[in-house]
Amino acid sequence: xxxxxxxxxxxxxxxxxxxxxxxxxxxxxxxxxxxxxxxxxxxxxxxxxxxxxxxxxxxxxxxxxxxxxxxxxxxxxxxxxxxxxxxxxxxxxxxxxxxxxxxxxxxxxxxxxxxxxxxxxxxxxxxxxxxxxxxxxxxxxxxxxxxxxxxxxxxxxxxxxxxxxxxxxxxxxxxxxxxxxxxxxxxxxxxxxxxxxxxxxxxxxxxxxx
Numbered sequence: 001x002x003x004x005x006x007x008x009x010x011x012x013x014x015x016x017x018x019x020x021x022x023x024x025x026x027x028x029x030x031x032x033x034x035x036x037x038x039x040x041x042x043x044x045x046x047x048x049x050x051x052x053x054x055x056x057x058x059x060x061x062x063x064x065x066x067x068x069x070x071x072x073x074x075x076x077x078x079x080x081x082x083x084x085x086x087x088x089x090x091x092x093x094x095x096x097x098x099x100x101x102x103x104x105x106x107x108x109x110x111x112x113x114x115x116x117x118x119x120x121x122x123x124x125x126x127x128x129x130x131x132x133x134x135x136x137x138x139x140x141x142x143x144x145x146x147x148x149x150x151x152x153x154x155x156x157x158x159x160x161x162x163x164x165x166x167x168x169x170x171x172x173x174x175x176x177x178x179x180x181x182x183x184x185x186x187x188x189x190x191x192x193x194x195x196x197x198x199x200x201x202x203x204x205x206x207x208x209x210x
Contacts, residue, residue, distance in 0.1 A: 025046070026046030026047075026102060027043055027046055027047070027048055027102070028043075028046070028098065028099050028100065028101060028102055029043070029090055029098045029099070029101040029102075029104050030098040030099040030101075032104055033098065040085075040086060040106060042104060042105045042106055043102060043103055043104045043105075044103055044105065044145045044146065044149055045102055045103055045145075045149065046102040046103075049145070057135060057163070059163045059209050060108075060133050060135055060163055062209055063133055063161060063163055063205055063206075063209070064084060064108050064109060064133055066204065066205050067109060067131060067200065067205060068082060068084050068109055070200060070204075071109070071111065071195075071198065074195075074197075074198050075111070075195075075198075079113060079115070080111050080112065080113040080128065080195065081111070081112050081113075081115070081118070082109065082110070082111050083109070083110050083111075083112065083122075083123070084108060084109050084110075085106040085107060085108050085109075086106050087106060087107070087110070087122050087123070088104055088105075088106060088121055088122035088123070089104070089105050089106065089107060089110060089122060089123045089127060089130075090103070090104050090121075090122065090123065090124045090125075091103040091104075091105070091125070091126065091149055091153040092124065092125070096124055101124075103149050103153070105146060105149070107127070107130045107131065107132055108131055108132050108133045109129075109130070109131040110123070110127035110129065110130045110131070111127055111128050111129040111194075111195060112127045112128060113128045113194075113195075114128075125153075126150070126153040126154040126155045126156075127155060128155070128156050128157070128194045128195065129155075129156065129157045129158075129159070129192060129194055129195055130150055130155050130157070130158050130159070131158075131159040131161065132146065132158070132159070132160055132161070133161045133163060134160065134161065134162050134163065143160065146158075147171070147178070150171075150178075151171075151173065151176075151177065151178045154173065155173065156172070156173050156193070156194040157170060157171065157172055157173070157192060157193060157194045157195075158170075158171040158178065159171075159190075161205075163209075166185055166186055166202075166206040167183050167184060167185050168183075168184040168185075168188075168190055168200075168202060168205075169181060169183055169184070170184070170190060172193055184202055185202060186202050186203050186205075186206045186207075187202065187203055188202050189201050189202070190202065
């Protein structure tokens with residue numbers, strides 16, 4: 001079980017010394033590109049957040065692989081592309097210049113249908129679908145900080161999976177605001193609104209994880 005100190009490392013801004021900029025200040029993607037760190041970090045509205053202090057749990061990885069496999073098979077020979085972490089998603093507000101981008105995240109899984117948003121560095125602009133799988137200690141980051149930037153950036157669907165509770169919640173962007181679905185669980189089939197025709201059987205996702 002993670003201590004409160006470890007949990008805060010993931011959920012709260014990383015305010016220790018960073019290679020560039022002012023500690024606790026506002027960092028950009030230009031800063032991010034200069035850093036040489038052993039750990040994965042994300043920038044959310046100029047604040048730096050560590051990803052989970054350790055590698056993802058086995059169940060987290062099994063769930064991610066199952067979903068990625070289903071999405072990959074479905075999207076084969078279709079225009080949309082699937083990516084999984086580590087994969088930089090830059091979410092600009094006004095300018096796409098590196099020094100003007102203050103949010104860079106690495107979703108567990110994302111689907112991008114507009115190929116003009118893809119470049120050698122990853123994705124610049126909102127993916128159509130983002131899927132995040134909660135890990136011990138990162139719930140607040142995913143449910144608050146990322147929820148806000150995904151909604152503001154125009155991510156059409158944001159799926160949040162809780163492995164321990166075996167649930168999935170879908171946030172769908174309607175008129176600029178997220179509307180939450182019912183809480184899905186094993187036995188339910190989840191249909192995507194933005195990836196037409198794609199559905200996910202949660203019995204498959206959560207089975208054989210012991």
